Amino acid sequence: MSLQEKKLFLLDMDGTLYLDDNLFDGVLDFLTAVKGRGGRYLFLTNNSSKGVEDYVKKLRRLGIEAEPEDFLTSVHATVHTLKKEFPNAVCYVSGTASFRRQLTDAGIAVRDTLSDDIDLLLSGFDTELTFQKLEDSCILLNRGVTWLATNPDWVCPTAYGYVPDCGSVCQMLTKATGKTPRFIGKPQPDMVHLALEKTGFASEEAVMVGDRLYTDIACGVNAGIDTVFVLSGEGTVQDIEEMNIQPTWVMEDVAELYRKMEESNT
Numbered sequence: 686m687s688l689q690e691k692k693l694f695l696l697d698m699d700g701t702l703y704l705d706d707n708l709f710d711g712v713l714d715f716l717t718a719v720k721g722r723g724g725r726y727l728f729l730t731n732n733s734s735k736g737v738e739d740y741v742k743k744l745r746r747l748g749i750e751a752e753p754e755d756f757l758t759s760v761h762a763t764v765h766t767l768k769k770e771f772p773n774a775v776c777y778v779s780g781t782a783s784f785r786r787q788l789t790d791a792g793i794a795v796r797d798t799l800s801d802d803i804d805l806l807l808s809g810f811d812t813e814l815t816f817q818k819l820e821d822s823c824i825l826l827n828r829g830v831t832w833l834a835t836n837p838d839w840v841c842p843t844a845y846g847y848v849p850d851c852g853s854v855c856q857m858l859t860k861a862t863g864k865t866p867r868f869i870g871k872p873q874p875d876m877v878h879l880a881l882e883k884t885g886f887a888s889e890e891a892v893m894v895g896d897r898l899y900t901d902i903a904c905g906v907n908a909g910i911d912t913v914f915v916l917s918g919e920g921t922v923q924d925i926e927e928m929n930i931q932p933t934w935v936m937e938d939v940a941e942l943y944r945k946m947e948e949s950n951t
Contacts, residue, residue: 686889686911688934688946693886694719694726695877695905697895698740700918702728702939705844708747709917711940716749718946727880729893731759731836731870731900733809733851734781757880759835759870760784763807764791765879766833766869775802777825779818779854780809780835799824808834808858808866810841810851819858826862836870838900842918871895872903877910894942896920898930906930913942 696702702712719726728740728751737756744751764787767774775794778785788807789795796803799821806825811818826832834855840847855866870876881888891910895901896918905912914920914932917939925931936942 688892688942691890691892691911692722692724693880693884693891694724695729695880695891695893695910696726697871697893697897697901698728698730699732700842700896701894701901701915702749703747704842704918706743706747707844708749709938709940711938711943713748715939715943715946718943725884725886726755727884728756729758729871729876729880729904730756731810731838731851732841733759733763733784733835733870734812736760736783736787739783757876757883759809759876760787761879762873762875763833763835763869764788764793765875767793767805771805771831774804774831775800776805776807777803777821777830778807778809779814779822780807780811781813784809784811784835803830805831805833806866808832808851808855810836810838811854814854819854819861822858823861826858826864832864832866834866834868836900837868837872838897840919842896847919871897871900872907874904874908877904877908892933894939898924898928898932902932903930905932915939915942 737753741751777796785795837852838850839852841850859865888910893905894913896915898920902912902914911933913934915938
């Protein structure tokens with residue numbers, strides 16, 4: 686299907702719509718155009734460090750009208766996986782207070798200190814990371830507990846460059862213990878499947894838009910939907926050949942996506 690025929694736009698945020706508090710040009714026009722054609726967009730993020738309420742406030746501050754139901758995060762996907770596959774697991778959470786609160790609110794048994802009843806180590810993007818959490822994680826991994834992580838992103842973009850994300854911290858733990866996690870968020874297809882279920886759109890009507898090949902675009906590919914790779918964040922054109930992940934479309938930014946959509950209207 687052409688861009689003109691797409692109805693559901695699944696949007697990464699960091700590096701795709703903005704960096705820190707800097708909204709990219711064309712984003713508001715693009716979002717208005719999607720709604721104007723009777724479509725819908727959802728914001729999909731691997732960032733587990735903040736709750737949906739924080740994203741709602743941020744987008745509104747940037748001039749984007751948003752409600753909690755407009756978001757799907759790696760925390761949603763993680764809760765879905767835990768309830769489906771590990772319904773009674775007690776989880777040690779190496780993540781932010783917000784992450785732990787989201788899990789607790791969803792009915793997940795959470796620990797933030799070591800105890801004998803822990804079944805599972807859950808690692809997230811932790812902007813409150815301490816050495817104690819790293820040490821506790823190593824102890825648990827050496828015990829042989831199951832290890833899940835919210836996302837494999839190596840870095841999180843900021844206005845001044847990048848900071849280590851969940852994937853980098855997990856790699857550090859892998860080097861220390863020889864253990865590897867199962868990642869839950871993008872590039873796994875779960876978040877796209879949840880989005881399709883939530884909105885009722887067919888996969889042919891959906892498109893994933895993001896700045897990372899190995900998470901955003903790979904997620905769309907794995908879920909069997911079209912993708913738009915934007916070059917406004919972490920990814921580069923060279924990544925396509927190096928990672929052997931092929932997006933449906935490659936564009937400089939969301940402003941170009943908006944222009945392409947408008948061109949197809951004429």
